[in-house]
Amino acid sequence: MPSEFALIDRFFRRPVHHTILGVGDDGALLRPAPGMELAISTDMLVAGTHFLPDTDPEALGWKTLAVNVSDLAAMGAQPRWALLALALPEVDEAWLAAFARGLFDCADTFGIDLIGGDTTRGPLNLCVTLCGEVPAGQALRRSGARPGDDVWVSGQPGRASLGLACLQGRARLAPAYEADCLAALHRPQPRVALGLALRGLASAAIDISDGLLADLGHILEQSGVSATLHLACMPGAALAACADAQLARDCLLAGGDDYELLFTAPPTKRESIEAAGSAMGIGLIRIGEIGGAGAGSLVLLDARGQSLAPGRRGYDHFSGEREAGSALGVIAAGAADESR
């Protein structure tokens, strides 16, 4: 059996492009460009909690890095440097080769150097720390939403959890949309370019990893504001494609494991935001408004303007189950943890 050092050399040591010192020392060395702040985020993915043990390792390699890329996208930061700590129950070289292929595919896509990490034996656990750069003072935070701002969302939230529902036999979708949903589940496309474009436009931003309502809740709490959302304005593909309306709505509003951006911006920025979305080919939809009264409170209106009970907003690994009537299991929550 190869040593852990041979494993690292073989699977995880690649040339670095913008790093002073990469894999192989007690630590790595890097330097943000002049005028830049460093944005940094870490996410831990656990077998059986965040992914099914038999998940395709190449897809898992992509996703392990992509969920962190999404966190930096939500900060408006350019991802640059990653560290990977992983615990493996055994050395399965084919698995590792495929995992590394997916990881480096994501790294190459987003211009990220893998600069270090740790390899050990234990129950399968994948922990990436990702550093990026953002011009000083321009990072998108959760705390900047102001009364009167629009609430926007990118893409089609709910696809990842619908994809999981398909895999588990709980949903039936048109084949083309099912493929879309499975791609969203297995190979999420973090919105880096959108995050960069939103610097100076958005007042607050977050990625939807815990579910749309839950993540909007984080913005509301940290900004000390409220919000009204309009179900009729929501991206409608999930609702249209799934015969089980309750499941579709649950996935849309609370599915989690989506890596779209939810953000707020003053109405004066609408044209610029729409232009940015068009230029990138990303659907950006206004789904509601920020209000002042009742910090943290969230009203969801149906097509007739009636208030809907939003139920549980998303997934929490420790508080227990989702709202009654939801059949989404823990795996549906994907990387739906608190990124602190």
Next chain:
Amino acid sequence: MPSEFALIDRFFRRPVHHTILGVGDDGALLRPAPGMELAISTDMLVAGTHFLPDTDPEALGWKTLAVNVSDLAAMGAQPRWALLALALPEVDEAWLAAFARGLFDCADTFGIDLIGGDTTRGPLNLCVTLCGEVPAGQALRRSGARPGDDVWVSGQPGRASLGLACLQGRARLAPAYEADCLAALHRPQPRVALGLALRGLASAAIDISDGLLADLGHILEQSGVSATLHLACMPGAALAACADAQLARDCLLAGGDDYELLFTAPPTKRESIEAAGSAMGIGLIRIGEIGGAGAGSLVLLDARGQSLAPGRRGYDHFSGEREAGSALGVIAAGAADESR
């Protein structure tokens, strides 16, 4: 049961002192001081692999951060910012409170802000990423050892694995020394001040987490040099205190989980190094010399100048057992993984 968000607020959110944005957003924001490079390291500790499941959580909190502090010490970097990702099988508030107490005790001791992380459910796993600062171009690397350099070690390597041997009933020591060894095992004191003092003096440095010989091996390989070590020059407390000479030697040379520094320096720096050690009250001992021929090769001489077979140099989580005759188990390796 409290939510993961409440857990984070309660146990892991503290005021930050030198951080732009800490816990609570998609990522944290920081900025190295002008002229500084960022040194970054990550270590994953797994229950059953790196620590006994019933380890005192306060000691574990300290150690979880301390092993990363040691990596930065070996770079000559000043630790500054930490992220903690943890997987917990269940929420045990008393355990978490004690763990956080130990973690923040270490953070406060070394002036570290906890700036973010991740909390999720899964088999107990603790992953810290630590960032520090080092003046541009002054980091201590593994690759700088040159023929003619002295080989130095700090403190008393072997204590942590002797401490474990005591716990497991495999060794009997004098009570005072046993307490020393248990403290080294449970509450390692990373050599930050020494690492800072060695900037400009040491040609290469590493911390002894995999075992003295194994970690010297990393320096030899990366520097393309060889070394001769003299057993008679080694810090002798372990050998003197333990009746089982084979076990004591094994712990001294290959025990791992020590967080002393092993470093090389030209003979012209001897006085400065000794002065630094005296000023800090840290024993610094010359144990050998670097040679040119046979990159990576290591000769260990006994008191009569006879070559000893060093056996296996240290612990590797995947290649299997230690040298024949060693009774050290996997736990003895502590955080003895490859830091990449």
